[in-house]
Amino acid sequence: MKLATWNVNSLNVRLPHVLDWLHENPIEVLCLQETKQQDIKFPYNDLKAAGYHAVHSGQKTYNGVAILSTHEMTDVEHGIAGFEDEQKRVISATIHDDPGHKIRVICVYVVNGQAVDSEKYEYKMRWLEALNSWLTGELKKYPNLVILGDYNIAPDDRDCHDPAAWEGSILVSPRERDAYEELIELGLHDTFRLFEADGGYYSWWDYRMMGFRRNRGMRIDHILVSDPLKNKCTSCIIDKAPRKLERPSDHTPVVLEMHL
DNA sequence: ATGGCTTCTGTGAGAAGA
Numbered sequence: 001m002k003l004a005t006w007n008v009n010s011l012n013v014r015l016p017h018v019l020d021w022l023h024e025n026p027i028e029v030l031c032l033q034e035t036k037q038q039d040i041k042f043p044y045n046d047l048k049a050a051g052y053h054a055v056h057s058g059q060k061t062y063n064g065v066a067i068l069s070t071h072e073m074t075d076v077e078h079g080i081a082g083f084e085d086e087q088k089r090v091i092s093a094t095i096h097d098d099p100g101h102k103i104r105v106i107c108v109y110v111v112n113g114q115a116v117d118s119e120k121y122e123y124k125m126r127w128l129e130a131l132n133s134w135l136t137g138e139l140k141k142y143p144n145l146v147i148l149g150d151y152n153i154a155p156d157d158r159d160c161h162d163p164a165a166w167e168g169s170i171l172v173s174p175r176e177r178d179a180y181e182e183l184i185e186l187g188l189h190d191t192f193r194l195f196e197a198d199g200g201y202y203s204w205w206d207y208r209m210m211g212f213r214r215n216r217g218m219r220i221d222h223i224l225v226s227d228p229l230k231n232k233c234t235s236c237i238i239d240k241a242p243r244k245l246e247r248p249s250d251h252t253p254v255v256l257e258m259h260l
Numbered sequence: 261a262t263g264g265c266t267t268c269t270g271t272g273a274g275a276a277g278a
Contacts, residue, residue, distance in 0.1 A: 250277085
């Protein structure tokens with residue numbers, strides 16, 4: 001089974017890239033973030049024509065998350081149970097593959113936080129705490145769990161192009177990294193790091209200052225798996241190809257392969 | 261360098277992203 005995550009920075013703008021990418025990369029599950037559109041505008045028909053079921057939790061202008069799958073999805077849940085949030089940042093579903101395996105997939109768009117001294121940063125920290133408590137229960141309910149998305153956290157200095165310049169800033173601050181580490185301590189594994197120990201691999205590059213060409217990026221999009229799935233993982237790669245297209249998203253897909 | 265780009269809203273210029 002192949003699963004991927006991609007922050008598309010507006011599905012309205014990026015739908016052609018998504019359809020082209022799915023055509024070239026036939027995978028079973030794709031989680032999208034920042035669709036930036038209401039459900040009524042979501043391109044269910046175009047995705048269906050491409051062979052994908054889809055579930056979406058969207059809103060106008062900001063946020064918005066979706067799960068696309070070639071397989072049937074059941075038990076769709078929106079948001080973090082018990083956490084009131086106007087912002088559409090989480091959607092979950094159970095994927096049923098052809099051999100009959102059941103995998104619980106959670107698509108997350110973690111709060112950006114803007115700057116460490118902003119109110120949005122405090123919201124980010126509260127949000128991550130709520131995610132953590134909720135996941136504790138979800139892991140018990142669903143042993144085979146994959147959490148894919150834009151975490152807006154670079155877990156360590158290998159995941160940042162210039163740690164000295166970024167020290168203490170948003171995306172790398174100690175409190176954010178501690179919150180990420182607490183997710184890992186629930187018994188989750190950063191699948192990219194199962195296969196690659198070196199730095200210099202990023203999933204986001206700033207649009208400004210030729211960030212991509214100079215590889216001035218951050219690895220902030222992650223695929224975490226629960227313990228029972230760890231040894232089923234066979235590869236996790238960052239596909240830089242879509243970042244090279246005309247009018248790209250500033251993020252690029254991360255792809256996990258598992259042999260169930 | 262409180263910048264740089266891109267998207268959104270909505271038709272201006274400002275917010276937000278990361």
